[in-house]
Amino acid sequence: MTIGSFPGKGVLRGATFGAVLGRGALMGVFAAALFVPAVLASTSLNPPSDPLAIGPGTPTYSPSSATLPPLAAPSAAVARPGLAVAESKNDAAARLAKTYRDHHGGKPLWMSGAAASPRGLALIAALEGASEEGIDREAYRLGEIKRLLARTTPADAQTADLLMGRAFLLFATDRLLGQSRRALPFSERLALLAREEGVIPEDLLANAGAAPDFGLFLATLAPPTPQYDLLRQGLVRYQALARDGGWPTDLADGASIKPGDRDPRLPEMRRRLAAEGLVVGSDPTFIGPPDAELLDDFLVEAVRIFQAAHGLSADGVIGRGTLVDMNTTPAQRITQIRVALERWRLLPRALGQTHLLVNVPQYQLYLNEGRTTVLSMRVAVGRQDFETPLFSDTLRYMEFNPYWNVPISIAQAEVIPKQIENSAYLAKKGFTVLPRGVEGWDDGVGHESVDWKADAARSYRLRQDPGPANPLGTVKFMFPNEYAVYLHDTNSRGVFDRSARAVSHGCVRVQEPALLANYILERFTDRIGKTAADFSGPTPKVVRLNRPLPIHLVYITAWGGEGGKVAFVRDIYAKDRAIRQALHDTAASPDADATLAAK
Structure with missing residues (x-):
């Protein structure tokens, strides 16, 4: 269904999603084929394990960031x-x-x-x-x-x-x-x-x-993703919480509180969690149990639910990161939801009938088919000094057993210093040294013949062979772009056990590359019946898609769930502030100088 039944097509361009006045890029027609991120298919890798059941997977972020600053008053x-x-x-x-x-x-x-x-x-x-x-x-x-x-x-x-x-x-x-x-x-x-x-x-x-039903017509003008509706429900809920007095936001800092510990701050924390609806079950003694200063089992479970909903490690330990989130005010959460809603309005409407969506600050990838998320998995993204860019593109091919062609900056800062320290490093790790700018030269030059203390990265390029030492792992998913970023496997699997996963040089590492590759092989290539395992080996193998698969790298720090519940994640690149300020600056008072006279 097109927007308001209008003729025409939607056009998604190459600008970054991070720009307030720009959108991303991908040709296409209007589509109502979006997704319900709160609903997971059986293939989902990280189904929610807590009663909040907010969104697919476990949204995670670093607990060390400061709380959101409030907007300045006009x-x-x-x-x-x-x-x-x-x-x-x-x-x-x-x-x-x-x-x-x-x-x-x-x-x-x-x-x-x-x-x-x-x-x-x-x-x-x-x-x-x-x-x-x-x-x-x-x-x-x-x-x-x-x-x-x-x-x-x-x-x-x-x-x-x-x-x-x-x-x-x-x-x-x-x-x-x-x-x-x-x-x-x-x-x-x-x-x-x-x-x-x-x-x-x-x-x-x-x-x-x-329009025979004007209300329905108006509804078609809103972003057609169910996330927009879920966030609207969440906004209404948090607005009501704020009107009702909110929750305590002056919890004192101090030592971490572990299950079984007693602490005089716990009664106030009970009231804070209860105000946000995080009481476990219907226990009437949650706020005022016989020993309110004890971190008992019911309170531990409520803390775990809170931590999971805010992307923290759900260990039930009340540390600094948990306190920071507990002390975030309802007004700040309302602003965060408003920013997320605005980001959906700024995103292209035609995301694609089947598409990949990487929500960078949530460290999560969604494969959406129609209105259903059929696959979700954790990802690792660029660290703060190597941000993952935000844009739209189309996946064109996969490369199994890929070479890693080391970027100059990484070669200079990380690889060459290790070769200088240990002259056998490049050979041990399977690197080939190739003269830069020479086409067709594939045999390499001897590591020992290069003066690595000179500016070798400008004269030579480094290529790492497929294998267990290769940081791209077994496969990379290519959507050629000006940023030279892509999705790929990794040989550092432990990163996915961490809550904060902004660790890469900008590319996106995926937790379950074989599952993603198998889906693409079956539905987007002519290799039906093949799996990722069929392409394993010592040499690169390229498999081209027979039709493009849209991919969107987005930045949304509030994720809606059923019943007005919202998962909040950290603004890891400090990008929400620009949207907050833009919303503030464009908030209007009635236009006093535009009185109309009917003629």
């Missing part, structure tokens, strides 16, 4: 560049709504006489609920619309109709493109809408008027 002394311009340009939305109405005989789209039509009432209800999906609703001028509706003059009815048309166009572009793009003039947003989603505003208005 201040008259702090300019919000782009907002005034963007809001004045929003008058273009009103002019567009008026032009559309004039071209259709002046017939109101949102009014029936002096009152709002059912379509208009449905729009107002959706605008009022915008904050429940993390969108600032002040730009829609709801207050002015309601004041006009309270009057009964024809002029007021016409003005209300125009304002509702304006609000609809702004709300639609917020959902389709992201609120953070309000910083752009409205005309530029319309150009992006046409280029990225194949949608023009006249079609938006026409389909809004023709």
Whole structure:
């Protein structure tokens, strides 16, 4: 189903997902074929083991990061560049709504006489609920619309109709493109809408008027992934928790508390976990048991659930990382969910009927088929000084028993120093030394003939043969790109036992490469019936896909689960701050200088 039943196609381009005003790249048509990350098929590698059952696998992150900083409060002394311009340009939305109405005989789209039509009432209800999906609703001028509706003059009815048309166009572009793009003039947003989603505003208005179920039509404008709906439910839940007083966030730092220990901080921790709904079972004595200062079995289980939901090692020990998360406020969690919702709005809508999605800060890969996650596994990603880039592409081929062609930077910083220290290192590890820039030379040169203390990496390239010492392991999954990153196996399997897995030079290491390769061999190649084991050996073997498999490297730090539960992971590359600030900067107050006169 296309967005709002519009003709056209979605276009995903080559910009990084990390950019607030950009998206990723992959040609394709609109697709409602997205996924339910909270539902796992039987092939899932890491099903949730705790009662929260949040998302596939176990979201994990480093417990050493600091808690999220709160957003700065708006201040008259702090300019919000782009907002005034963007809001004045929003008058273009009103002019567009008026032009559309004039071209259709002046017939109101949102009014029936002096009152709002059912379509208009449905729009107002959706605008009022915008904050429940993390969108600032002040730009829609709801207050002015309601004041006009309270009057009964024809002029007021016409003005209300125009304002509702304006609000609809702004709300639609917020959902389709992201609120953070309000910083752009409205005309530029319309150009992006046409280029990225194949949608023009006249079609938006026409389909809004023709839709037999306007509420259902509005729903098609939101990101079609169930994650968006789950995060909306989570946002509503955390907003309610905040209204109800939240939870204690002043838990004192101190020594780690282990199961069976007593500590005077534990009664307050019980109240904190209970406030977030993390009481195990229906034990009425959870908050006030006979010995509230004892880390007993019920409290240990609640702590483990909390740790699993926040990506910590679920060992039941209350250490510094657990305390940091316990002291994070409901307002900070609300902001984190809003950022995640905005990231889904910024992502391409057409992810692909079958696609790979790597959520970098969650250290998790999902293989989604239709609306089902059929395979999930842990991954390791780039460390902070070698960030895994965020973009969309298509998987083109797999290479079994791959060579590792060592990048110059790694050769200089890591490999050559080991050769200088031990002259047998390269030979022992299966490296071949090849002259750089010489085509067709495959025999190598003698390690002993190279002056490694000179800038050897500029004159020679290092290639490691397939085998147990090769860090790419048994297979790599290739989607050629400007960043020279890819998915691959690893010879360091212990990394997947760690909760913090930002360890690579930018590539993504996968926990179960054979399972992924077998799936691709069966469904995306002409090697049906073959498995990864059939391609093992001492020499590289390339298997090309017979159709591209979309892959998306994304960055989402809040992952929705059933019942409004949310898993939160660390912002390992500190990328959420830009989105938080963009949402803050594009939060509008009513546009006072754009009073419309009905003509």
